[in-house]
Amino acid sequence: MLDDRLDDQLRDAAKDYNDPPETPRDLMWERIVAERAEKTDRSSVLPIRPLRHLRPLWWAAGIAAVLALGIGLGRLSINRTPLAAPAPIATGTTPRVGNAAYQVATAEHLSQSEAFLTLFRASVRQGGNEQLASATARQLLATNRLLLDSPAANDGKTRLLLQDLELVLAEIAQLTPQPRSRDLDLITEGLERGGVMSRLRTAVPSGPSTTQGAL
């Protein structure tokens, strides 16, 4: 057992651990402004149509959400059978086994996230209980962070999607047992405003499993 003197010494010494210099405020601010301007320029090349134009079609969106929920749950639970021929992964070259593994893992994760978020959104609309959502979001968040840290995130589009997904999952993970409906609405609005759901669906391969056999 260590004596109290060492505890005090440790506490004092810890204050000097990686002692930060003065914050380079102006330098960082200039870079932030430049980076945000660049991102705005990039996004203006492919403008996303505001979803408010689709408001009259909410009932159709509801049906689509239910269908997507079924598809998502099916993807989560289906006993997958190998395809006759492995579906190619659009890289332009034959992927190495390591890269293919990351692609498979990414596709699986995005597929599960899509199913989860669809279920979450449908549940919010029906006034369901979100207690289980928080636990599932934590699990998906852990996988998401691993993928962000892997070669799967080398692709810029995938990285941006994983980063946006991370924030959404983190928000759901932090929901209290009795979340305010306004909080839930903000999360679901955020999903739609950022185009996360549509980007997820674009990123998730269609069919039973296009990643099956990639290895």
Next chain:
Amino acid sequence: MDDQELIGRVLAGDPNAERALYDAHVDRVFRLVYRMAGDLDRAQDYTQETFIRAFARLREFRGEAALSTWLGSIAISIALNGLRKVRRLRDREVALDAVPPMGRMTPEAEPDLKVRLAQAIDGLPDGYRAVFVMHDVEGYTHEEIATSLGVHPGTSKAQLFRARARLRDALADFAKE
């Protein structure tokens, strides 16, 4: 001006409010990521990325936690992800060059407690190190840490307890001096 008012002005497109929000929180964010990274360039990158992502997502800030806590959760997530990448790259380089691992100096080469402690903190698992730095070095509460890391406050306390125990073990010979 409080955070809510500032956020409202930022969302209304006021560039001065953006800068004011940044000025109000940048020190705390920078301090945290610098403590984690121990490197000026990386700390700047992580701080910039934190604010870029925060501004992009500000509309989704629910106000349940303080804005500083929300920013802290983005910052620590970016820092941990970034540091994992750096470590992996460094490990690969070390393996290629067959250089002996760093951070294992002989007792004669260890000048004082601070150096030894820094090495011991560097050697903690990411989760323990984040909790230790946030609580014991930067003074975050367990509630703030829990919100930032997406864990329960009890988990934060347990990780801090284990982190301190590891540091005590690593520096036990100082107790004998």
